[in-house]
Amino acid sequence: MTNQTILWAADGIGVEGMVVHRAECRPAASDSYMKIKRLQIDSAKPQRLSQQLDKAITTIFKPVANHDFNVDYDKKKKSEGKMVRAERQVVLDMLFSAFEKHQYYSFKDLVDITKQPVTYLKEIMREIGTCNRKGAHKSTWELKPEYRHYRSAEEEEELQGL
Structure with missing residues (x-):
């Protein structure tokens, strides 16, 4: 190992020289060294x-191709069938009878009541109703003023008296 130049610097102090002898340093085998x-x-x-757990404790979840709720939903859909457009007058009668019970309906509720396709029902509702965009009844539909004929309190009493 002779004729080698070594450069070593730490904290601004540098050493340059040639290695002449090899040295090995070993710590003293004391209790403090062993503790460290x-x-x-x-x-x-x-x-x-x-940690490996006992096999009795773990539950194995196997992948399911079709979950129970999906199977139930498919059965329900098949039993109901596709929504078929009914005659316009029949749909109007269903809507007017619904609006006699309540003044405001969400569009989803109207679809459930009439069992009609969304586009068809929206087309009819644009003609006979208005959608509330703000206020307390936001995103609900009500009849236009020319189609409203709510019963007064006196008419209700007369009907109940019969």
């Missing part, structure tokens, strides 16, 4: 360890 090494080994262990 034990702490170093313990700190190097991973914080989280994996």
Whole structure:
């Protein structure tokens, strides 16, 4: 190892020279050194360890091609069938009878009541109703004023008296 130039610098102090002899340094095998090494080994262990559980405890979840709620939904859809357009007058009668009970309906409720396709029902509702865009009854439909004929309190009493 002769004829080699070594450069070494730390904290602004530098050493330059040639290696003539090889030296090995070993710490003294004292109790304090062993204590430090034990702490170093313990700190190097991973914080989280994996543990194998008994097979009786774990439940195995196997993938399911079609879940129960999907099967129920498909059965319901098949039993109801597709929404078919009814005659316009029949749909109007259903809507007017619904609006006699309540003044405001969400569009989803109107679809459920009439069992009509969304585009067809929306077309009819644009002619006979208005959609409230703001206020307390936001996103609900009500009849236009020319189609409203709500019963007064006196008419209700007369009907109940019969």
